[in-house]
Structure formats: structure tokens, C-alpha cells
Amino acid sequence: MKIAVLPGDGIGPEITAEAVKVLRALDLKLEIEQAPVGGAAYDISGHPLPEATLKLAQSADAILFGAVGNWKYDQLDRALRPEQAILGLRKHLGLFANLRPALCYAELQEASRLKPEAIAGLDILIVRELTGGIYFGQPRGRRSSPDGAFKGADEAYDTMRYARPEIERIARVAFEAARKRHKKVTSVDKANVLETSQFWRDVVIAVHQDYADIELQHMYVDNAAMQLVREPKAFDVVVTGNLFGDVLSDEASMLTGSIGMLPSASLNDKKQGLYEPIHGSAPDIAGKGVANPLATILSAAMLLRHSLDQAEAADRIEGAVKAVLKQGLRTPDIASDGTTRVGTAEMGDAVRRALA
């Protein structure tokens, strides 16, 4: 069982170090190898996703990823910016299925901006298509506008496109996931305006034929953004395209109290996966030892569950996270009155000790 650890930038190294500590504390035979990625890799080798890092990632059963990005790289050509590392890994490894669970721990209800009764027991799974849509669609670029009211003016354009098999496979992931949960899928699109969205809806309806036991609902993305804060507990599994999923998953994270709590899995059709917290590199707090490592530790649990078939070990980690929250330990992002403030390493150590 080989795990590639790619810490990346900002708080990436601090939080992945804690997750690796937790993984090593389990009695599993894990081969763990580390490589630079993002801005950290650019600084060393001139590229955010060096050949050696990509090779390591491809050869591993699973990748534990920290975070990439820093404002100091904003002036670089797009192809050299840190974000290209994560987009490149997703594309090269075919990681089309992004699972982003938004779970509200009872102990953290107070940390959410929403009323406790609105979020108590919240358990949503966002299934985001990750290798298609407007993120990767060609053509894209800048040019002189060829027609229309602004003919001759500078313009930029991207392309939103989805092929039937691309929608079919992500819809299946969502329906299968719903079978193990509350048997409800909400497909989010903008079918009242976009051709790709109407097609998305048509294909999801066709795939649903194989899942008569699952309730399927469709929702426009603007309405979904509203319903997520109005009545979040009405959702079970949400399936959506790359761009809408990016936006809605950040929104969903705030329901749970802190973006510092949310893990994610990005899987291909061989169960190989990349696991990362959904938050970014937070350069403003990097190196201060205050970042919340729990999203990364929970990502390590997802890694064990989805790519290494170690459900029991995954349960142990998730149980340990609940236990430290119950003990009242909190990094600053989730702290409230009456709780004990701890730093990144203290939190990681506490989880390690709480592994039953």
C-alpha cells in the first residue's frame, strides 16, 4: 500500500505532517513517499508539477495532498502557477469523481454561523465532476472579438462542454453513494439557460432508470445556493458539474462551522485517489502552527476507506477526531467559549493518542 504525500505550499506541510503521524500510528504496512508540488516545486525545479512528482503520484495507490497556492506566484504564466499542479494531477490520473462530505459534528454546532437547529446532524455529500466542464474545455484563450457588439475588442473565452459518458459515470457515482445513505440525489444545473446543463439533466434522468430506489430531484444552481443555507438538511447527495461543485462545496463547508474540517476524495475508475482538505494553502497563517489539521487527517481516513480498503482503520481515525472534539480541543478556527485552544501539532498528537 503505497501513499504519495504531496504537502505543497502555505499550511500544506504542517497539516500533512499531522496526517502522516496519524497514518503511521496505525499498525498498517504503509509505504509513504513525499514529493514537492505547487509553488514549493516551482521554486526548486521551475514547474509546479515536476515529472518526478507526477511519476510518484501515478505509481501510488493513493495520494495525500496538502494545498497549493500563494499570491507571490500570481504574476506567473498560468501554466506555471501552483494551481496547475492540482488540475494536472486530476487530469493525468483521470480523477473525475470528487466526493466532498459536509458533516456537522455535534460539538461544533456553535462554530457555524447558522442556527444550531438548522445544522444539527447535517450530513451532505457533494459529488463534483472534476475533470471536465469549463475548467478543462477547449477552446479557451484571448483574442480580438470576431463578431457581435464588441467586434474587434480584446476578449477572453472559455468553453463549457460535457460528453454523455462523462455525465453518466459521475451520475452513477452519485446514485451508488446515495444507496449507502438516505437514497436521495439532487442534481444541480442551470438548465434554464445553458445547453450543457439541459444535456446534463437529460443524461442524469436516463441514468436514473437504473436506480429506481433512489429519489432524484433537479435544482438550478442559484436556487441550490439559496436552499443550502435555507434548509441544508433537506439535501443528501448533491451531484453537479465542476464549476458549480467548486462554488457549492465552499458554501457547504461554512454550514459545518469551519472550512478547516472538510476532507475530500478524488477518485478515478481504478479506485486510485487523491485526498485533500477542501481548504486552500492559507499563506497568512502558514508556519504559525495554528492551522487546523483535521480536514487533512479526515482526508487520510477517506484514503484508507476508498483506495486501500481499510474501512476499520478509517473508522478509528474518524472516531479519534470525534473524541478530541469531545475533549474540547479546538484550533482557533473552531474555538468557542469554554473550549481549549490548541495548535496544529497538539491537535495532531491528540488525534493520534485517541486512536482506540
Ligand code: IPM
Ligand atoms: C478546489 C480548489 C481548486 C478548484 C483550485 C485550487 C484550482 O478551489 O479544489 O476546490 O478550483 O478546483
Ligand code: MG
Ligand atoms: Mg474550490
